Amino acid sequence: MANNAFNESSYIKTLKQIITAIHNNSTLEDSIYHQAINYFNTQEDASDQLHQRHQALNEALSKQEQAAKTTKNVETAIKQAKQALKKQQKIQSEARLQRLAQLKQVALNIIDLCYGDSLSDTNTRFAKCLGAQLLLVPTQRKQAVRYNHLSKHLYRAVLSLKLFDQLLAEGFIKNKFVLECYQHSLKQGSNQFKECIQIPLVMVSLLLDVGNFHPESITILKGPEGKLDELRALDNEERIALLKINYQQTINYLIEGLGADQYIGNSKAEKAEFDELEQQKIIFIKDLLLKAVNPQQGIGNVIKIPQVYTSIVMSSKLNFAYTTVPKAFLILDKGVEHGSHSQIAVNTLLKITGIYPQGFGITYIPKDDTGYDLPRYEYAIVNRLYPEDPHVPICRIVTRNLTFISSGDDTAVPATQNLYYPANRKKLEKISPQRLKEILSQLWSNFEQRQEEMELVPQCWQPHEYFSYAKHQNLWNKTVL
Template sequence: MRSSTLSADSSFMRELKRLLQALTSVADADSLVSLINDMHHFIRMTNNMPVSDAVIAKPELMPQLTFLAEKVLRLSEGNNQADTLVRSARLLGSLQLTAPDSPRRWRELQFGYKLLYRAALTLRLLEHALEHKLLTDNTLLHHYTARRFADDTCPFRVNVQLPLIIAVMLLDCGQLDIDAITLLTGYAGQYDANRSMQHQERQRYLATSKVAMARLLDEALQLVPYRGNSKREQQLHQLQQQNNIKFIKQLLSQSINSDGPLAPLLSLPQVYSSIVLPGRDRYQYEALPKASLLLKDGVNRGQFPANWVQQLINIVGIFPQGYGIAFIPTQHDSGYAEKYELAIVNQLYPAKLAEPLCRIVSRNLQYRRGGHNCQVSLAHNLYFKPARDRLSVIPTARLKEILMQLSADWEPGQIRRFLPRCWQPQQFFSQSTHQNLWNQAPNPITYAKTKY
């Protein structure tokens, strides 16, 4: 059973890596990044000349967008709702645990990791919004009520989910225009892509990207030719594509202009992913649980509707998927143990927003496989002050023993500072034997009540 589980986890990671390559590899002429670059180049070359005189062929972007969107759905969607939530949590967590932080890999991060993160989260936000009537569009509701899992011909999949993912893929396409890249990294790549721009510089960058995006959408969102002999099927194929392209343009327009009922559907996951994944010079892993506060600040500034923000937080909780939790386990006598253990957030929809659903990955601060799932209460989570205060009363000798297992360079005068609010599990997750965080495990247990 364990070998089959590990094989499934390894298969998922291989598929994820292949998809990231298909999205971001500049060496692959058919990757999303390459095709968008080629489309920008084509538009510049043909801007003032007839297409027939163009010296390069027009890239066929739409078929590849559809192909890649299908790949995303195969990673995020399951055979039923429960399976879909597990697969989405695994995708989000894996992206968090493997995202690069090098400024030189900004294309890979922006058009691979963040794109997939946004796609998965947007899919979950869409169905949540339809389920809770945040969206009342009759066409969307009709497709949603007729949804069939694991069916490639399902109208909800074909007419809603696929165009939604394509819209996510195109949301930042203007950033690959040469003028936008020059503003971001400089003519010779001398600027840090993760730096904070001055206000005027950032406004110019956003305006340049927006103009380039509009030009690309006019060229890229074209009907894919029908292949077959049935005239009726051809008409249906054309009508379906026209409706999907209209939906894609509607999604992008409302998101960019922050206006319309669909606007939060793309913009909220876009902002959330920018907070919880690397790519900003202000990125601090320890501060990631404050993402919900930043989104609520957006409500106060009129950037997002309050009900949409709350529903997104209901999905993800306070702690992002893949986040490293340090917690105090409970002893057999129901007291608090004089130690802490490690866990990783691995499930969506926590019953209590500040109590993450996790997989335990250590015992006596030694990494382990096949741990239990758990729900970590505030009183046990070292991210919160009450738990840290409780652990800080541990006798110094015992705390030294704990910290010697954690770090080789600690100093006796800094013991209290070594009490972790969280831990970074990227190195742990890099080993394939530790990637089975989403396989079947005993039901969640709450460490305020359960013996350890």
Template sequence: MSNKVDTNFTTQVKAILNKLYGRSVLKDSLLEQAIEFYEQQTVQQHKLDKLSQRIKELSHQKDDADAKRQIEKLERNYRDLKQESKLESSDRYNYLYTVCKDILELTEGNNFAETIRKSAQVLGTIQLLCPTEGKRVPEANERNKPFYKAVLTLRLLDQLYIDQVIAVKDGHVKSVIGDITGEDYKLMQEKTPEIYAEFVEKVQIPVMMASLLQDIGHFHPDAQRIVRGEDGTQDPHRTLPVEERKQLLQINYRETIRFLIEGIGAPMYVGNSKADREKFNIAEHKKLVFIKHLLKNAIAPKQGIGNLLKVPQIYASIILSTKPSYNYKLLPKVYQALNKNAEKGACSQVVVDTLRTITGDFPQGFGVTFIPQDSDGRHGEHYEYAIVNQLYPNNPEHPKCRTATRGLTFIGRGQDIEIVDDISLYNTQTAKKFAALSKDRLNEILEKLASNYQERKKLDLLPRCWNAGEYFGMKNHQKLWVKSS
């Protein structure tokens, strides 16, 4: 496996991951910009307060020429500081906006079917880039989760509108696209491109921004003191006591909103038309209010539009979990946890069911093991590997996959296959039947599929699933979404 060069698509996905939650010496990712904003905020406010106080003190002597000059200078300094702050916010807004456009470039096709395919490719690529065992899992999942969640949120928005569920009832969404039907929504890009362009700017991008910013407040110093402990030595991914968890949620919401309003805000109008400026400012203010509305409603969404953020947030926190209890083999049980959340009233069951229609039980990029069948439908005496590569399965329990092996040999261009219960080793009954094979035969199969003896020792003789990360590390194995021959 010497060829570690990525396809262009994988390179683009990695670039966006770095732009969002990456860490580098340049400190220019969205996360690092937020951390810097939180650090500077206190200092900046202190300077402004000091200037205000001094202006107030001198205002009693404004008849004095010297005091008047000092006031003018202080007011100029105050305006300069505010302007500097506004320019920094504008830069952050433009950065976030550009990243959202980059995401749309990767996920949106020329029609609805192409958008679904490209979105599956992004979700699968992110999953396959994440380690599934070892110390790096929590850190990698924390970094990759916002992008993953934003894509899920876009696709959930689509399906909720197609089904005429929650999104339709939101005033902002309705003001942009009116009363179009679910079918017309699917064809909006082709039939009404001018409405689609408005929809992208006024709905999709704000929804993405809300999703990407949803947990940014966790990186405020007050939140980090809870997460890492007062002395900074605690494991940031440990399970917190209930009271600390409540505190963290409050801080996260407060500081996420602060970063949204003060750290990003609305973009500045460029141009000389007063009428256009006013129109621009009103439109941007509406978008900002919509983002805030989404974030606020995601805390306790009940049956409302807050579910658009909340349900993907819970889903992504399990699929890309940062907890020590993370277990790759249990990822297809994700909807058990989501259904429990819905039962407790933490989110809407309708929205959970809608997301399950899109993703199925098996996340994109998950490694599935199955028993091949011959042309007469007889089961073979060995198993093969496949990778989940399509959204919208016919049955949530039957993932649509691309085969990764044939005759126990890894291949670069497999076939698309639906893995139903009686050939899926994830299905307990099928696994029990297949377990009748001798240990020697199972060892023989494993020997062909595992790259070395050490790896073989760690693998189950009868694997319910497999970790496809190493396979995906080869460029010619990264084309799981290209039409199979």
């Protein structure tokens, strides 16, 4: 590969800005996850302060009741207590609304990134958003795990949106509030569906594991002394305890730490309508969270299934291996067998993504003009959703004659050519090891340092380095299949 300086397209810069706004390691601590952490860390103190203001007011009112005649001192004490309580309530309300506004803005940015002017454009945008995130995963395992730990929230939210859209389009969403908002938006041309359904859905998906950042959760993850690796494998007792705390504190944060938005305006009728919709949104958020735990056939599948899928594709576990990424549906199918989530929803996601996630590196055997297998393999990257066959990914060709290119065609790679399948790798075993090393030396820029780390016939490849160049970051432009 050409030895040029790594750089980023404007799209990748935008994507990284969104990821950073969700969760980051910056000392500024300005992400929506940092806001949640701050809320958890100060929640008890804020509650105590509010309690003290209430108590002071109650004591002043009690003195008023006990006195035969209200004195000026008692009136002053009551007035001051009320002012102090109102001030404290305002401080906490403003902090809550600021957290909510920041989260809603991030959700809107995600929605704007994913939706286009047509269904075709929208599908391309979703493919690009999902694919770019996987392509940004570093090749070094520890770095990959740390990256996934911060970026998996966005991946999960985007996948939830797409699965929800498809289930709704096929008539599998039965939630009354969802259907009412959808019909209202179609008839009135309003943003009610985006405001009441899409934004809350993204909020829930983004913050699905925010309870893991509660102090009680951190004690489990890092140990009482804070010295353990939070990404380590937990024992069963720790895992169950963490699940309970995460569930309770995620609900706490979404309902109490964020809650309902505030109406701005002077119309009583508009305020009543606004407040009613806000309460329905809160009910919808609670419903998503409650049913995501054990969705079975319900709407919780739009949260749970992307959560499971993301935990494999963008794993934040220390045993993460890139070669296991296409096995997400094996885990989802087991969940269906155990009755924990819907076969229809899993099948719908499979219809959308296929077996191979967007951005996954495919190695395949090319054919000559007469249809015979050539004695080599080439590289491609999965770049399109909705493959006709889930086992036949639609890919962008990125090497031709063992040379990297930036303007390849899109093609469907048949299962009979895909080296992810052992039977196809056996086809190349008759080629001499020396020739296979020659092939690798042409595809790897640092072959001498890496020649011992992979098999001579790789079942897949990780395109992170290829994607690090801006000229290779437009894998989703229009080409003819």
